[in-house]
Structure formats: structure tokens, C-alpha cells
Amino acid sequence: MESLNVSYLQLDLYWENSQANLDQIEEHLTGIESVVDLVVLPEMFNTGFSMSSSKLAQSMDGVLVKAISKWAKQYGSAIIGSFICQEYGKYFNRLLFVHPDGKIEKYDKRHLFRMANEADYFSPGTERLIVNYKGWRIMPLVCYDLRFPVWSRNQFKLDVEGHCQSEYDLLIYVANWPKARVGAWDKLLLARAIENQAYVMGVNRTGFDGNHIAYNGHSTVINPKGEYLNEPFESMGIQTALLRKDSLEEFSAKFPVGRDADRFEFL
Secondary structure (H helix, E strand, C coil), X not given: CCEEEEEEEECECXXXXXXXXXXXXXXXXXXXXXXXXXXXXXXXXXXCCCCCHHHHCECCCCHHHHHHHHHHHHHCCEEEEEEEEEECCEEEEEEEEECCCCCEEEEECCCCCHHHCHHHCCCCCCCCCCEXXXXXXXXXXXXXXXXXHHHHCCCEEECCCCCXXXXXXXXXXXXXXXXXXXXXXXXXXXXXXXXXXXXXXXECCEEECCCCCEEECCEEEECCCCCEEEEEECCCEEEEEEEXXXXXXXXXXXXXXXXXXXXXXXX
């Protein structure tokens, strides 16, 4: 069965300085010692969590997307992260999944953070994204989405042989989640892994942003049993984890909670 080698960058982001952030990311990418399948960056990795959408937005054919596409090809790794995107006269907190072959898939943040008035500066997304990559089905989401379990709920169905099949194998959250509420971040990531019987990655930032909000990371990887593969950490840096598909499928077969899951549809 396929394994997935994943790395994630926990960064102290330069406030509203896209080029400085791109430069530091490129420097960190050169420090990844092994060949990895997937690299995950924080939410708004080139600006920090800014509401200056009209000033900082880039298009899908801008410098940032070209840089990520170059890195994905150069390192042979898919790259995930969100940025401020302008499209059709609107602004989106847009997550990109950039494949090494140049293919780009996108997800626009569904749940906009009310307490920062994010909805005044961005439009919400309307569709979930599940990416098929190297034999894995991956659902990427953004920060505040973590608090809404229905949106991330793994849906299960029986195949023709009677086996219970999940909708996805890996759930990823990219975030700028403040230190003041990091306890909720820790607990909700564990809950999402257990209830969805899937691997979960949470990738956050460190440092202070331009609004003097403190962040202490706690980026992590959790297995479908709700156990840490990599413990949450607070410093800047890169961590890597190996996700095993055979381990996931063995656990799902022995403990098939999906057979008893509630059925529902998104309206």
C-alpha cells in the first residue's frame, strides 16, 4: 500500500510582505533533507492574516502562483497553502494544491472569521475539494473551518463487495490560529481525526502579526486513532511525517465506524 511522506513549515510570517515570505519559504525548502510527496504552508503564507485584500491580492497568474508552481516542479512535491486571491471582481482566502506536474486545484475558505470581520473583505467559498494524489484522497481546509465539523465530515459508503469506503484519507488545515485559543486548536484537530477516522494535519504559524496578535504554532500530524505522529511544537521549523495507507485501512477494517455514520447531503 502507498505511503505519503509529508513536510510542513511552521513560520514566523513577515507582515504583508509577500516577497520576504516567498524568500524565507524557498530557503526553508532547501533544508528539507529527504524527498517528500507533499509540503504544507500556513494560511496566507505570504502576508499573514491580513484584511487588506484589495492591497495585497494576487491573481492566479501572478508572481506567487508562478513561484509555488516552480517549487513543486523543482522539488517533485505537491505544495499546499492559502493566499489572498482576486478573481471575477471578488477576493478569496484561497488555498491552492499545486501538483508537481503543474496541475493546480483550489479551495476557497468557506467559514470566514467573523471576529476579524473577514466577510467584509472576502467572499466565502461554496464547494469542498477532495484531491486525488498518489493514491491518497486529501481534503484541504482553512483555519476557522476547523470549528465546523459538518463541513469536514468524512462520508462513508459500502462498495460492491460490502467494504466500507471513506470519502477521504487525509484532512489538512492550514491556519493563522492565535496563541490565545491554541487549546481549542489542539482539541479540535484530535476530534476531527477520531470522528472522521482519517489522518489530520494542522499547520499554523508562530510570532506576532501586524495587529500584535501572538501565535505559537502547535502544528502537528495525528493518526486516525487520535494519536500524535508528531507532537505539537512552538518554534519555527520544518517537520516531516510518514503516513501509512495500510495502517489506515487496517484500522478502518477492524473498527468500521463508518457503517454506523449518519447519512446527509450538503445543500
